Amino acid sequence: MSANDKVSTDGGHGLGQNPFAALSGLSLPKGSATVTQPAPNSTATAAQPARNRGRVDILREKAGRGGKTVTVAAGFVGIGLPEKEQLAKKMQRACGSGGTVKDGRIEIQGDKRDEVARILTEAGFRPVFAGG
Secondary structure: OOHHHOOOOOOOOOOOOOOOHHHHHOOOOOOOOOOOOOOOOOOOOOOOOOOOOOEEEEEEEOOOOOOOOEEEEEOOOOOOHHHHHHHHHHHHHHHOOOEEEEOOEEEEEEOOHHHHHHHHHHOOOEEEEOOO
16 A cells, blocks of 8 residues: 555545535524433432342351351342442341351341341342241
């Protein structure tokens, strides 16, 4: 390809036909230049969590824990470790007990299934009591 075959990019002549040129003769109403913001009391869901974030099983386990009961929330889909840790902290505060996040499951000390289900519902999950 030689230097004569290249297309000039200095903006010399126009591209030919303007597709919007036909619109200039029409008497179209002028658009408003202002952008309206939604009212603060509108039903925007940006501040609220999604209402159907999936099913989460709530289990009560005693096996292999020296006879102690542990409430386990398992089966999270599409949620990362930082959000699980945040949910675990909220559950620990609400239940007044300790807990941890292990293997993608949230474990809370004691039989606290009702409190855990309430917090998961508020976070937009669908808690399901599973097991005994």
